[in-house]
Amino acid sequence: MKPGRTRGRGAAGNAPFLARARDLGIRRGGRWLVRHVDLTVRRGEIVTLIGPNGSGKSTTARALLGLLKADEGHIETKSGLSVGYVPQAFAIERTLPLSVARLMTLTGRHERSAIRAALGDVGIEDLIDAPVQRLSGGEFQRAMLARALVRKPDLLVLDEPAQGVDFAGEIALYDRIGAIREQRGCGILLISHDLHIVMAQTDTVVCLNGHVCCSGTPQNVSENPEYRRLFGPAAARRVAVYRHHHDHAHAPDGAIIPTEPGDHA
Amino acid sequence: MLDDFFVRALLAGIAVAFIAGPLGCFIVWRRMAYFGDTIAHSALLGVAAGLALNLDTTLAVFIVAAVVALALLFLERRTHLAGDVILGILSHSTLALALVLIALLNGINVDLLAYLLGDILAVSKDDILVMSGAGAVSLAGLAMIWRPLLADTADTELARAEGLRPERARAVYMLLLAGVIALAMNIVGILLITALLIIPAATARRFAAGPEHMALIAAGLGAVCVAGGLFGSLALDTPSGPSIVAAAFAVFAGSLALASIQDRKNH
Numbered sequence: 001m002k003p004g005r006t007r008g009r010g011a012a013g014n015a016p017f018l019a020r021a022r023d024l025g026i027r028r029g030g031r032w033l034v035r036h037v038d039l040t041v042r043r044g045e046i047v048t049l050i051g052p053n054g055s056g057k058s059t060t061a062r063a064l065l066g067l068l069k070a071d072e073g074h075i076e077t078k079s080g081l082s083v084g085y086v087p088q089a090f091a092i093e094r095t096l097p098l099s100v101a102r103l104m105t106l107t108g109r110h111e112r113s114a115i116r117a118a119l120g121d122v123g124i125e126d127l128i129d130a131p132v133q134r135l136s137g138g139e140f141q142r143a144m145l146a147r148a149l150v151r152k153p154d155l156l157v158l159d160e161p162a163q164g165v166d167f168a169g170e171i172a173l174y175d176r177i178g179a180i181r182e183q184r185g186c187g188i189l190l191i192s193h194d195l196h197i198v199m200a201q202t203d204t205v206v207c208l209n210g211h212v213c214c215s216g217t218p219q220n221v222s223e224n225p226e227y228r229r230l231f232g233p234a235a236a237r238r239v240a241v242y243r244h245h246h247d248h249a250h251a252p253d254g255a256i257i258p259t260e261p262g263d264h265a
Numbered sequence: 266m267l268d269d270f271f272v273r274a275l276l277a278g279i280a281v282a283f284i285a286g287p288l289g290c291f292i293v294w295r296r297m298a299y300f301g302d303t304i305a306h307s308a309l310l311g312v313a314a315g316l317a318l319n320l321d322t323t324l325a326v327f328i329v330a331a332v333v334a335l336a337l338l339f340l341e342r343r344t345h346l347a348g349d350v351i352l353g354i355l356s357h358s359t360l361a362l363a364l365v366l367i368a369l370l371n372g373i374n375v376d377l378l379a380y381l382l383g384d385i386l387a388v389s390k391d392d393i394l395v396m397s398g399a400g401a402v403s404l405a406g407l408a409m410i411w412r413p414l415l416a417d418t419a420d421t422e423l424a425r426a427e428g429l430r431p432e433r434a435r436a437v438y439m440l441l442l443a444g445v446i447a448l449a450m451n452i453v454g455i456l457l458i459t460a461l462l463i464i465p466a467a468t469a470r471r472f473a474a475g476p477e478h479m480a481l482i483a484a485g486l487g488a489v490c491v492a493g494g495l496f497g498s499l500a501l502d503t504p505s506g507p508s509i510v511a512a513a514f515a516v517f518a519g520s521l522a523l524a525s526i527q528d529r530k531n532h
Contacts, residue, residue: 065426085426092419096294097473107416107427131474151427 015042018078018187019064020156025072026059034058035072041155041187046177046201048190048218051208052230055057057191058088060208061157064189081155084148088159088191098132100124104147118150119143122176137164142174149180156186160193170194177201268418274385274505275495280400282461282487287407287480289436289462289487293470294330294418298463301339303356305446305458307333309363312380312455316370323395323447330443333359383454383506385495396448403441410434413478429500440503452491454506456459464513465490468484468520490516 017040024037034056041047041064049057062068062074065083077079092098119125122142127135135143141161148156162170178201181188190202206215207227214224220254221227292301308326310333315325333355341348367375379387407414410433416424417431424431449458465487466479473479493516494509501508 039279062422065422067422067425083426083428085423087420087423087426090420090423093294093296095467095470096418097470097475097479098419099475101484102475107412107424107429109412 014046016078017042017076018075018081019189020181021060021064021070021073021260022076023073024060024063024065024070024075026056026068027071033206034063034210034212037073037208039064039206040244041189043154043187043204044181044185046181046188047204047206048192048202049206049208050192050194050221051213055208056210057208058159061189061191062157065157077080078154082151082153083152084151084153084156084186086148086156086161088163090133090144092230094133099129100135100143101128101134103143106147108151110150114150117144118146121149121180122146129186138166138169141165141169145173145176149184152184156180156188158188161190163193174201181239266528270386270388271495271499272392273393274388274452275492276412277396278385278491278495278509279488280393280397281445281449281452282465282491283484284400284403284407285449285461286440286465286483286485286487287404288438288442288445289464290464290469290476290480290483291414291418292459292463293322293466294476298459299352299356301442301462302337302459303337303352303359304330304334304442307359308446308450308455308458308517309380309424310359311363311447312375312450313363313366313370316375317366322524323450326450327443327447330446331440334443335436338435379454380450381454381456382504383450383452383457383509385452385498385505387451392451397446399444403444406437406441410437411477414438418488452505454504455508457506457510460510460513461487461490462518464510468517470511471520486516487513 005173014032019041021037021039025035025038026033037056037060039047039060049059049060051057061067064077066075066077092103100117100119101112104110104118107214116125116128119128122145123143124139124146127139127143132140141164145158145161150156162173165173177188177190181201182187200218202218204215205218205221207213207221207224207230209230213228213230214221216224289301292298294383311326311329312322314320314329315322318325318332337351337355340351344351364377366379378384378385413424413429413431413434414437416427416429418432421431445462446458449461452499453461466483468486469479469482472482490513491509494512497503497512498508
């Protein structure tokens with residue numbers, strides 16, 4: 001596999017867009033949750049949203065999915081866009097008997113062989129008939145990822161998928177997400193709960209704080225003065241761009257490259 | 266010996282149980298027992314409206330229950346009050362309004378208890394046809410919205426994000442619920458309809474491996490409870506509705522006992 005840096009932005013930059021927010025604003029109770037947000041997810045591209053709690057990460061993603069109406073600006077999606085969504089803090093009601101296989105067909109019909117293959121991709125093929133209520137946090141998170149993947153989505157939206165997963169699990173998850181992009185070439189919008197770890201395969205990091213505070217490659221963002229002001233120099237120093245273990249790369253130390261003007265709010 | 270009226274009630278009751286079981290599963294999964302109760306109580310307002318306007322009772326009950334159910338769907342999103350408070354207000358207000366309205370319609374002799382507790386004598390041959398037909402149509406309707414409704418039950422935003430139309434499925438579900446309440450009123454009575462919806466479904470949970478399986482078991486258990494209750498009602502000369510619900514409760518309690526024995530064996 002080629003290192004994430006050389007691929008990605010070059011290739012994905014020209015790819016057709018899957019979903020795009022332009023000057024997006026969402027207002028609730030007279031207050032702007034997010035405003036002036038520009039965001040594009042292209043085929044084969046991984047976009048990571050980071051930002052403090054309440055910065056509008058989920059709001060932005062949900063607007064992009066058509067779950068919230070834009071009060072300002074607009075959302076465009078490729079016609080016939082198929083979406084695989086892994087919502088944040090998803091839980092299945094205890095009274096609802098649901099096997100992993102049945103969870104996989106919640107929003108659409110799939111062959112058992114396809115279900116088995118998707119579960120195999122995330123390493124829990126043997127849990128195909130297990131009740132979802134018996135799964136551990138990590139297993140459930142994998143099942144949810146497999147559920148989104150079995151749909152063969154153009155766009156995969158993962159809202160804090162590493163929540164409740166330990167550090168090793170988080171690293172494994174990021175490897176898996178990188179591999180998914182490699183194999184399937186879908187666009188991925190990832191919301192990260194962790195400000196300090198951004199997966200290296202990310203092409204574009206968008207840092208939100210009610211507006212787009214900065215955006216660009218992981219290196220650019222971690223060195224951006226806006227980012228440093230928002231999270232403090234200590235946090236910025238701790239930012240590690242997590243890279244695929246084949247890379248053996250460490251924290252960024254390159255020169256500051258200005259972010260693209262178009263990505264600014 | 267089985268009298269004619271008894272066979273009629275049995276057939277009509279089983280037809281209603283077949284649809285009440287699967288619909289009741291969603292009440293259990295979505296935690297809307299109180300919601301079901303509220304719509305059921307509003308059915309008496311339907312009875313009163315039917316009497317006042319000289320409409321067919323079942324039709325009037327269906328219309329009023331459907332309006333109340335859809336209004337609740339709408340209100341839940343628009344008010345600053347908690348859902349259960351709105352339900353509490355509507356549940357008792359509709360019941361009270363209905364009782365007031367029926368009292369005002371003096372001159373018409375109304376057997377209130379028959380509506381509240383069910384009356385198997387009230388089931389005619391035509392009713393069996395109506396109940397079986399409407400039950401079959403309702404089951405077909407439920408089958409059509411099954412996937413979006415189940416996805417909505419698991420997570421509304423997931424269903425919407427992935428291109429299903431959960432709002433429409435929910436509205437159809439409300440209409441089906443209003444329909445089964447209008448049908449079940451004659452068998453178990455307005456006050457006890459919720460029991461026919463939720464007790465078989467709750468009992469089925471233990472034995473079910475999947476949602477469809479649970480719906481099937483609930484339908485079967487509902488039919489058993491209707492039959493058991495009606496036989497008991499005939500033997501003991503007790504009102505049909507309470508007898509059916511008592512039978513359902515006995516089955517539920519039995520399943521709990523069975524479960525605790527199984528648990529002890531496993532330990």
